[in-house]
Amino acid sequence: MKYKKRWLIPAVLIIGLGLLSVPELTHKNAGVSESVGSVRNGKLSNGWLLPFKGKNFEYFSHFSYYILNCGYVNDKIYHTIMDAYKACESTCAEQKFRLMECTRKHGGKMVFHWTHQNGTSVDFMVPTKRGRKIDVLSDHFGLAHYLLQFNEGGQLKFSRKTEIDFETMAKHIIALDDACRKNGVRIRKLLFNTALIDELLNTSAGSMIRNRDIFIPRRVSDLINNLHDDHYHVDFEIIDID
Numbered sequence: 001m002k003y004k005k006r007w008l009i010p011a012v013l014i015i016g017l018g019l020l021s022v023p024e025l026t027h028k029n030a031g032v033s034e035s036v037g038s039v040r041n042g043k044l045s046n047g048w049l050l051p052f053k054g055k056n057f058e059y060f061s062h063f064s065y066y067i068l069n070c071g072y073v074n075d076k077i078y079h080t081i082m083d084a085y086k087a088c089e090s091t092c093a094e095q096k097f098r099l100m101e102c103t104r105k106h107g108g109k110m111v112f113h114w115t116h117q118n119g120t121s122v123d124f125m126v127p128t129k130r131g132r133k134i135d136v137l138s139d140h141f142g143l144a145h146y147l148l149q150f151n152e153g154g155q156l157k158f159s160r161k162t163e164i165d166f167e168t169m170a171k172h173i174i175a176l177d178d179a180c181r182k183n184g185v186r187i188r189k190l191l192f193n194t195a196l197i198d199e200l201l202n203t204s205a206g207s208m209i210r211n212r213d214i215f216i217p218r219r220v221s222d223l224i225n226n227l228h229d230d231h232y233h234v235d236f237e238i239i240d241i242d
């Protein structure tokens, strides 16, 4: 009897977690999505699920993807993100990108975010490097990655040899902006720590960002600033509704 009880809790847990991941395991992307309301008060109909892994990118957390069901976006945003990663295969061939939280299957409120409600908000992990090498250290924290802190020079506070690869980040943003034009979308707002924006714009790819109509606010609350050093948040806007 004792033997049976010992297995009961883990068994219930495994079955429970398995049930929570059914939507992702059975999901098929098809048809047109509808983003209703705003990023702060909205929902998503027929959301498209981003792949957990692609050739040069990976979603950052199994728990967020399969259990919290946070890997969904509007279909136009899906194509934008995928086209951008495709372009990065040639513009920054060595880099492995990490996608962070998007939207829940049907949208609505999310645990760690004020926005992300209607399938048009996406978090992208800052690409990092150690010296000339691509860094992988900071890629394995799962949801705790949101808590990582970088200093004003873009170095990871607890391991300063790990620093933000601003050039690659700028190339990815340019790729996103290019993909937006192709898919009837635009970048409405990009949130990134204000102390780090100049580092980003002063790279050679960053100078291209200066010439585009990409809104990166220079004045945000301390809380928003503290939260947006390990990742950049993008609110997209669908401008071409068919």
Ligand SMILES: [Zn+2]
Residues within 6 Å of the ligand: 113, 116, 121, 122, 123, 233, 234
């Ligand atoms: Zn965000």
